[in-house]
Amino acid sequence: xxxxxxxxxxxxxxxxxxxxxxxxxRSRDALVIDPGDDGERILAAIRAANWRVVRxxxxxGHFDHIGANRTLVDxxxxxxxxxxxxxxxxxxxxxxxxxxxxxxxxxxxxDRLLSDxxxxxxxxxxxxxxxxxGHSPGGIALLCGEHLxxxxxxxxxxxxxTDLPGGDHRLLVSGIRSxxxxxxxxxxxxxxxxxxxxxxxxxRSNPYVAGMAD
Numbered sequence: 001x002x003x004x005x006x007x008x009x010x011x012x013x014x015x016x017x018x019x020x021x022x023x024x025x026r027s028r029d030a031l032v033i034d035p036g037d038d039g040e041r042i043l044a045a046i047r048a049a050n051w052r053v054v055r056x057x058x059x060x061g062h063f064d065h066i067g068a069n070r071t072l073v074d075x076x077x078x079x080x081x082x083x084x085x086x087x088x089x090x091x092x093x094x095x096x097x098x099x100x101x102x103x104x105x106x107x108x109x110x111d112r113l114l115s116d117x118x119x120x121x122x123x124x125x126x127x128x129x130x131x132x133x134g135h136s137p138g139g140i141a142l143l144c145g146e147h148l149x150x151x152x153x154x155x156x157x158x159x160x161x162t163d164l165p166g167g168d169h170r171l172l173v174s175g176i177r178s179x180x181x182x183x184x185x186x187x188x189x190x191x192x193x194x195x196x197x198x199x200x201x202x203x204r205s206n207p208y209v210a211g212m213a214d
Contacts (some may be wrong), residue, residue: 004145005125007190008045013037014102015064018192020149023051024123031122032056032072033142033149034192036064037104039071046076054122057114058082058107059151059192060139061089062164063097067104074108081120083131084113086138089166114140130179134172135160141180148199149190154180156189156197159208176209 008021017036023029030051035042046053053076058066061082073080082090089096090107097104114120116131120142127144132153139160142149152160154176162169185200202209 005122005147007147008049009190010038010042010045012041013064013067016193017064018190018194019068020190021045021049021051022122022125022127022144022147022149023049024125027123028052029054029123029125031120031125031127032078034059034065034151035068035072037067039068039075042068042072043075052076053078055079055081055120057120057142058086058090059141059149059153060136061086061091061093062136062152063093063102063104065151065192066090066093066107067097069107070105079111080108081112081114082110083129083138083140084115085133086136087113089136089138116140132172132175132179134162134168134170134175136164137166143183143187146184146186147188147190148180148183150180150192152192154189154202154206155191155193156195156202157206158194159206160192173209181209 006023010019012019013036020033022031118129120127127142130141135152187199189197
C-alpha cells in the first residue's frame with residue numbers, strides 16, 4: 001500500500017495562496033508546496049510538528065506562490081524545485097508583483113528543474129510530477145498517494161486563469177481532461193487557492209470542464 005502523507009494547509013499572503021506542508025509519517029521528512037508568503041509562520045508550523053523539510057516545490061512561478069522560497073531555503077537548506085518552463089516567471093516574480101502593487105522576495109535559483117513524469121521523494125513518499133500547462137507554461141500538479149496538489153490548474157468549481165502571459169485555455173482544459181480525469185474519483189484535490197475538492201466532484205460539476213470525461 002502506498003504511504004499516505006500528512007497534509008497541513010496554511011493560507012498565506014495577500015492573494016490567499018494555499019501553502020501545503022506534506023510530511024511522511026514514518027520519517028518526519030516534509031515537502032513544502034507553494035510557500036507564497038509568511039515564511040516565519042510556515043517555519044513555525046514545521047517546528048511545532050518536528051518535521052524536517054527536505055524539498056520545496058513550486059507548482060508554478062507566479063509571484064504569489066514563491067514569496068517565501070528564500071526564507072525557507074535559507075533556514076532549512078532544502079532543495080528548491082520547479083518546472084523548467086516556469087523558470088522565467090520565477091526570475092521575474094518581483095516585476096510581476098509590482099504590476100499588482102505588491103512586493104515579493106526574489107527567489108533563490110532552483111536546485112532542480114522538473115519535467116512531466118518525474119518523481120519527488122520525501123521519506124517513504126514518492127510524488128509524481130504532472131505537467132499541466134495553460135495557466136503558465138510550466139505549471140504542474142503533484143500526485144502524492146491519494147492527494148493531488150493542483151496549483152492553479154484546477155479549483156473547486158473553476159480552473160486557473162488563462163489570460164496571463166503564457167496562458168492557453170485550450171491547452172489547460174485538454175490537460176485536465178487527459179491527465180487528471182483518469183485519476184481515481186476519490187483523489188483529493190488540493191488547489192492553490194480555495195477549498196479542497198475531489199476529482200469525481202469536478203468531473204460531475206465543474207462548469208469549465210464538466211461533461212468532458214468521456
